[in-house]
Amino acid sequence: MTMKVSYYPGCSLKGTAREYGESVEAVFRHLGMELDELADWNCCGASSAHAVSDELAVGLGLRNLEIADRTGFDLVVPCAACFQRLKVAEKAVKSGKVKPQNGYRGAFRIRHLADFLGEDISPKLVKERVKKPLEGLKVVCYYGCLTSRPPEITDAARPEDPETMDNLMTLLGADVENWSYKTDCCGGNLILTRPKVAKKMVQKLFDKALEAGADAIVVACPMCFSNLDMKQAELTRETGREYHLPILYLSELLGLAFGDRDTGKWLRGHEVDPRPLLKEKGLL
Amino acid sequence: MSGAGVKMTETVAVPVVVPNSAWRREVEKRSGQKVTACYQCEKCTNGCPAAFAMDTVPHRLMRQLALGLESEVLAANTFWVCASCETCTTRCPNGIDIAHVMDTLRQLSLPGANPAAKNAAILNSEFLGSIRRHGRVHELEMVTGYTLKSEGIAGLLRQTGVGLGMLRKGKLKLLPSKLRGVKQVKGIFRRVVKG
């Protein structure tokens, strides 16, 4: 029986984070699981809705939960911000702050993609699919802020030191480096309004990743990705220190290890081209 | 820490602080958070990744809030610099949802009153406008609208190269996706505006 899960891609996976969306779909195909995209889902409101009104933020999230409730499958969310917004709506229902439509059961779990892949499916299944182990690839995993925080909302077991992505990368055969910046915020949500502040925040992440000996940073959020991937040329110009650190989506590396033929196509869309690094390691 | 670096021989003028518990209670009610539970351990500030850019760091803002110093608090850039990363909320030993207090302050801040709010106000209105019209954010429309309003035509032209590159990579859609339930989404907005 194929396992089915509900899927909330979020706005960026249909646009600027297209390679993320495509690689997530491919990974689920390889794992023999079906992604059931929520019919007619709406934007979660991201950081703008909660800055303006708590009620609006919860209302936008809730409509999506009501759609997911129709099938009752667990809901997989690949974006850290969308994930957290939907969890906030879920908790508002549970605490009685808002009332969902009649007949709402809410018996499904909301899972961030990394937690779903790292905790809800068997590591054996993932391992069996690996055709090309990522040997020699040194990575640090970056979880960002909202996949795990605050734990009262996200239900994260290890909010300060999550390890689902680290475990997955180890399964794929990559060389996972330890670092203390897994959940430090990259400032993604200040990228437009306060670019200087955001740049300082990402620069710290790059410096620490390089210090840890990483060749690349693995992410599982479209906001983290664009903030980390797009600012490196500018930072190099402004600081005189060379920043050229490929940023890779968790799903892209899973796809690569599973031998997916589209991997090259996904990687073409990156600002910092990861292909030379992967070729050098004999992975592409 | 406050007081550090002050020489013993210097005379420090202590400002007279008039607490305003009515305003403090309003913030506590709106946010659902008991700011008076704060005992100034500074954990929020020490873990805050954006504190370096704040004129009033989080624990100081919490103290000002407890005293009800409305004009000082609302004039700070703190809650506009805050990246909503929830580190402070996760770590506060007294269970104060500080990130949510920041949201409440954004909501209480009157349009045009705090210059630090300018870009965020434009972004929020472009972003939410896009959701209201289409049910989802149309990235091209949102970023174009934001850049035009925050940086003018010159700013928009500076970004054109990046935009074209992304269009070429198929990462920017020219047209928004249309939701069948866009009316329901509009309804959510209407309820909030009324409420």
Ligand code: SF4
């Ligand atoms: S962490 Fe909590 S108790 Fe400590 S200073 Fe900040 S708000 Fe106050």
Ligand code: SF4
């Ligand atoms: S939520 Fe805001 S105030 Fe709290 S740690 Fe993050 S950036 Fe700082």
